[in-house]
Amino acid sequence: MPVVTLPDGSTRSFDHPVTVDEVAGAIGPGLRKAALAGRVNGKLVDTSHVINDDVTLAIVTEKDADGLEVIRHSTAHLLAQAVKELYPDAQVTIGPVIEDGFYYDFAFKRPFTPEDLAAIEAKMAELVKADQKVNRRVMPRNDAVQFFRNQGELYKAEIIAAIPEKEEISLYGQGNWVDLCRGPHVPSTGKLKAFKLTKLAGAYWRGDSRNEMLQRIYGTAWADKKQLDAYLTRLEEAEKRDHRRIGKELDLFHLQEEAPGAVFWHPKGWTVFQTLIQYMRERQNAAGHQEVNAPELMDASLWQASGHLEKFGENMYLTKTPDERTYAIKPMNCPGHVQIFKQGLRSYRELPVRLCEFGKVHRYEPSGALHGLMRVRAFTQDDGHCFVTEDQITSESVAITRLILSIYKDFGFEDVAIKFADRPPKRVGSDEIWDKAEAALKAASDAAGIQYTLNKGEGAFYGPKLEFVLRDAIGRDWQCGTLQVDLNMPERLGAYYIDEHSAKRTPVMLHRAMFGSLERFFAILLEHHAGRLPAWLSPVQAVVLSITDRQDEYVRKVTESLKNQGFRVEFDLRNEKVGFKIREHTLRRVPYLLVAGDKEVAANLISVRTRSGKDLGAMAPETFAERLRIELESRGREVLEG
């Protein structure tokens, strides 16, 4: 006789086995109607699930995160059902829940068109209206394989055939459509009220580029129309902060056809870029890293020795010179730094040797990978290599980790996730060396007191790495910094030092980058701030505006004085109304607008307005300069308007 304990601690006893649906009904008809699924002893089940024993039960509705998950999963099924009804020849494959929605992959003889998408969506709406009951049944594995084979669903049959033989397979059906699924699902299609198909895409079967390409349909699904609309609005907002759009609006950079994946930096964009470099230079100098510069073009033999040519040759720019030598444009900086380390005999007393470079590298990325500044073929790394003894791995790694996190704080990124990427399938070096490298990096992570998640098999080919992932203002994640322990490359490139017993020893090389790619970091900053860069990074920090031409001389004088103090300031003497000028410079995201009319000239003041529209009142130019200086030096932690 089951006793059901509800989340509020109350219990309900039944004298016969009951379904989740019946329990919900016993609590109230409203809850019964709202029930999408149940959580029995922590496990998510259908509302039709039968409870035989004493359990804890939570009724899952659209208000729960679990409920939303069930809605999305069921909407994916609804999509597949609609596709099968419209295009019986299409074969279904998989349809999982993803962030904000779901997708479903189909194999079909012709590509789906945007018109198909509209038709599918209409069919889905029709099926919702029909409010078909969703039912679950189980089948022995082999029967299930046969069942789907008979229906011509070869992909489904293949998936099921990979499940251990003795397991029972659960099938979900609605109308005359059936799919393999673990579930749970909503009780009927009428529960799916707010969804939208969003995009069509190709996707490889089982995620392997050697396999055939399937057609993926993406959709989003929510508990109600309001949430759906909010999501669509969120997408529009994200589009507004797209760095490609902002880059154009603010005249920061451009890309053009003749140089795919390479950036033409405009004066304002380059100002920001240089500010980033200058900042990083100060931070890494202070941390004892020495800046160097290595050739962009080096003989291919060096890349052969490092292993890069073999592993990444297809993605390297190679050039043959008239003297019949083959040079590679550097795709990374490590071999160059090793050459610098190798000059002269190094003593253990010199270690750690920390070399770093703002290295411009070129990688022939697959054409489909290019994406604005986020993924380019020519980019600048704040790349560094620390040559250390084995004993120094931990302390050095801890120092680097702390440096990276402190730097991110200066840019306003407090929410940093760290991932530990261990040995990849394709790698150089023995397993013993990898064991050692992974253990060392783990020890260092623990010593630094950081929490990380495992990113299995995602390490570099020469060593394990920590990946530092930033979360931006609208919740998107970006991998930027990295710290890698490398026990392979120094040996391959013949680097050594003399230890305290006068013996040759191979140093350990720690690879580190903080911005990662400056181009990418720049783009992340633009999107994070929606173009409103903090004043210390803004290409133009203030504009001095005249109201009539009577203030021209004063405006020039004030501007000149601020520029002489090192601020990035412009003036605007155009024959325009002050409202027009304010609108324009606000749209250009200039942090401070300094207005000078007859009143200000008479009193030797400027009226200060922020780009967010706040009036800071009239003040002497010197006062403004003093307060701006504090803001810049504190990197925005102390703001003028605060």
Add this chain to the structure above:
RNA sequence: GCCGGCUUAGCUCAGUGGUAGAGCAGCGGUUUUGUAAACCGCUGGUCGCAGGUUCGAGUCCUGCAGCCGGCACCA
């Protein structure tokens, strides 16, 4: 690289086989202006590139390039 879409003025975009358009920007003038768009006028295009079909192509077809959305890749 793979699947699909897109490419028209500096920018955003309209233009479904018959003489290339709008708004903004730019330029010239009027206006001397007080915190998010004053007014008038003018300029501006090998319609991504190369072929083809047609009496006629921005529009239809083929190839290529770039970009966009995904997939795969990412030292």
